[in-house]
Structure formats: C-alpha cells, structure tokens
Amino acid sequence: MIPVRAYRSTATIAVALVITSFTAVSAHADPTPTPTISADPYKVAMEQFRKDRDNYMAAMRDRSAKMRDINTAFKTEVDKANLDARNALATASTPLQKSTIAAARRNAIDAAISARDTAIAALGDMPVPPTVPVRQSKPMGMIDSRDKVKR
Numbered sequence: 001m002i003p004v005r006a007y008r009s010t011a012t013i014a015v016a017l018v019i020t021s022f023t024a025v026s027a028h029a030d031p032t033p034t035p036t037i038s039a040d041p042y043k044v045a046m047e048q049f050r051k052d053r054d055n056y057m058a059a060m061r062d063r064s065a066k067m068r069d070i071n072t073a074f075k076t077e078v079d080k081a082n083l084d085a086r087n088a089l090a091t092a093s094t095p096l097q098k099s100t101i102a103a104a105r106r107n108a109i110d111a112a113i114s115a116r117d118t119a120i121a122a123l124g125d126m127p128v129p130p131t132v133p134v135r136q137s138k139p140m141g142m143i144d145s146r147d148k149v150k151r
Helices: 004-027 041-091 095-123
Strands: none
Touching: 041 095
C-alpha cells in the first residue's frame, strides 16, 4: 500500500504538471489571423449614404423645430396686436382714433412679419438630401445556350 504522504506528493506533482502544460500550450498558441474584408464599393457607399441620411433627417428635425418656434412667436405677436387693437377699438369714439388704432395694428403685424422673415433667413438654406448610390451593373458576358428559355 502507498503511504498517504507519497500519494499526496504524487498527486501534487501531477496537478502541477497538468497546470503548467495548459499554460505552456496557451502561451505558445499562434494568434488567429484577422480576416481581410474585401470592401464592395457599393456597400461602402451605401453605409456612407445611411450616415448622411441620418444626418440629413436630424438637420430637418432641427430645422422643423426652429420653424415651429419662429411661427409660434409670430402667431403670438399677431394675436397680441389684434387683441390690443380690439380692446382699443372698444373705447375709440372718433374716426381718427379708429384709423390710428388700425394703423398701429398694421405696423405691429408688419414688424412681426419682418421679424419672422429675418429669423427664417437666419436659419440658412434647407439641408440637401443625400443621393442614393447606384449599383454598378455587371458587364454582360456571352449568353450561354443553357440560359435560354425553351418554348
């Protein structure tokens, strides 16, 4: 019978050999080569188109939000001018007062139109949509008789 001490030492040596053999094998493993990707020009162009389209859509959303803010401010100014004119006309008694109120209303609306036009011009030109890439057509080769449709 094998003494317990000898068995332990043999087991410890065996475990140590197994562990070192695993680390030695993994340390000497050759790295796998990275695959080379042959880039199809159409796929590259399509990826760029998708990025450009996303940027275009974001620019359009941004411009639309700014236009909403501009139009909301314009409507508020016009509504205020109309309300002020309506309130002033309620107390006006002479034709001169009424024409002065109407002129003030028109001037306030003209100022609102001018402010709106200036704000729209400050936005700049509309974003230009990206163009969809066109796939290159394959060159036509010789027609094989097997490809012909039989009647």
